[in-house]
Amino acid sequence: MSVPPFSGYPFLQPDPIDSVAHVIQTALTPVFMLSGIGTLLNLFNTRLARVSDHLDDVRKQQREQQADGPQEDGPQEDTARLATRSRRLRRRIIALDTAIIFGGIGGALTCGAALALFLGSLRDSHTAALLIFLFGMALSCVVAALAAFLGDTLLAWHAVHREGLFFRIKAETTQ
Numbered sequence: 001m002s003v004p005p006f007s008g009y010p011f012l013q014p015d016p017i018d019s020v021a022h023v024i025q026t027a028l029t030p031v032f033m034l035s036g037i038g039t040l041l042n043l044f045n046t047r048l049a050r051v052s053d054h055l056d057d058v059r060k061q062q063r064e065q066q067a068d069g070p071q072e073d074g075p076q077e078d079t080a081r082l083a084t085r086s087r088r089l090r091r092r093i094i095a096l097d098t099a100i101i102f103g104g105i106g107g108a109l110t111c112g113a114a115l116a117l118f119l120g121s122l123r124d125s126h127t128a129a130l131l132i133f134l135f136g137m138a139l140s141c142v143v144a145a146l147a148a149f150l151g152d153t154l155l156a157w158h159a160v161h162r163e164g165l166f167f168r169i170k171a172e173t174t175q
Contacts, residue, residue: 030114030135037107037142044103044149048096051152055089058082085159092155099148106141109134 062082113134 026117030110030117030138033138033142034107034110034114037103037110040142040145040149041100041103041107044096044099044145047149047152048093048100051089051092051096055086055093058086058089062086088155088159092152095148095152095155099145099152102141102145102148106138106145109138109141113138 062079065079065082113131116131116134
């Protein structure tokens with residue numbers, strides 16, 4: 001018959017309060033990730049609102065040009081430029097929507113990981129596989145959200161440089 005370790009030394013056995021404190025400390029770790037995800041979602045939503053406002057302005061300009069009717073060569077260039085800008089802004093909205101979706105899923109999975117920690121400690125069951133899956137998926141979703149946000153950033157960067165070049169060329173030709 002095997003004797004449990006530390007059975008002769010009761011002062012070396014783990015205290016129930018210590019084990020509960022360890023569970024709480026372990027369960028709080030995902031909360032820090034959840035806080036970061038919340039900050040990212042706030043950033044994504046703010047950026048989405050700005051891009052949406054910009055798209056509304058572009059659409060308003062397009063409607064004004066259509067109402068004025070065809071004029072010289074200048075407005076046709078502006079019409080093409082506005083159509084290009086509108087397409088780019090819609091792609092940015094898709095990228096930001098994707099980032100928000102993955103960020104939200106990542107946050108939900110992080111909450112699931114924290115819940116699995118608590119349930120595992122209460123039931124004294126083996127929840128390691130579930131915990132690894134939930135936290136791993138949460139991290140994957142956050143990485144996907146950041147990748148989608150990077151896509152939006154690259155689209156914005158491309159637009160700034162392309163439109164900047166367009167305006168420089170137009171300014172040089174009018175001088």
